[in-house]
Amino acid sequence: MGERRPGRDARRRARRAEDQTTVPFGPGREPHGIDAVLDRLTTQLGWESPLARSELMIDWPGIVGADTAQHSEPVGVEEGTLTVRCDSTAWAKQLGLMRSSIVAAIEDRHPLAGVGKVRILGPDTPSWKHGPRAVPGRGPRDTYG
Numbered sequence: 276m277g278e279r280r281p282g283r284d285a286r287r288r289a290r291r292a293e294d295q296t297t298v299p300f301g302p303g304r305e306p307h308g309i310d311a312v313l314d315r316l317t318t319q320l321g322w323e324s325p326l327a328r329s330e331l332m333i334d335w336p337g338i339v340g341a342d343t344a345q346h347s348e349p350v351g352v353e354e355g356t357l358t359v360r361c362d363s364t365a366w367a368k369q370l371g372l373m374r375s376s377i378v379a380a381i382e383d384r385h386p387l388a389g390v391g392k393v394r395i396l397g398p399d400t401p402s403w404k405h406g407p408r409a410v411p412g413r414g415p416r417d418t419y420g
Contacts, residue, residue, distance in 0.1 A: 324388065328388045347366055356390070357381065370393075377393050378391065
C-alpha cells in the first residue's frame with residue numbers, strides 16, 4: 276500500500292491550525308486599551324443603540340439647556356420616538372416650539388440612539404384613558420347608574 280495524501284478537509288484544517296498559532300511578540304499581540312475592548316464588545320453584542328439612548332438621557336441638560344432641563348425630563352425612547360414629560364403646560368408648549376432644534380441636536384450628538392421624533396407631554400393629570408389608544412364611550416362611569 277502506498278502512502279496516502281491527506282484529503283481536502285484535512286489540508287484545510289491544517290492550514291487553519293497554522294493560521295491560529297501565534298508567536299509571542301509577533302504582530303497582532305500588542306495589548307489593547309479597555310475602551311477599545313469595550314467598544315468591540317458592544318458592537319459584537321449589538322448594545323450600541325441602547326447605550327446611546329441611555330447617554331441621551333444623561334446628556335439631556337446639554338441638549339436643551341440647564342434651565343429647560345430643570346422643567347422637563349426624558350421618560351423613554353420607543354420605536355424612534357423620545358417621550359419628554361414637562362412639569363407645566365407652559366414648558367410643554369415651549370419644548371413643542373423647540374422640537375425641531377431638539378431633534379437636530381439629538382441627531383448631531385447621539386446619532387446611534389435612532390431618535391427621529393420627540394413626543395412632549397404635559398404634567399400628569401388623572402385620566403380614565405389608559406394606553407395610546409382609547410375606545411369611544413363613557414368608560415368606567417357607565418356602571419354607576
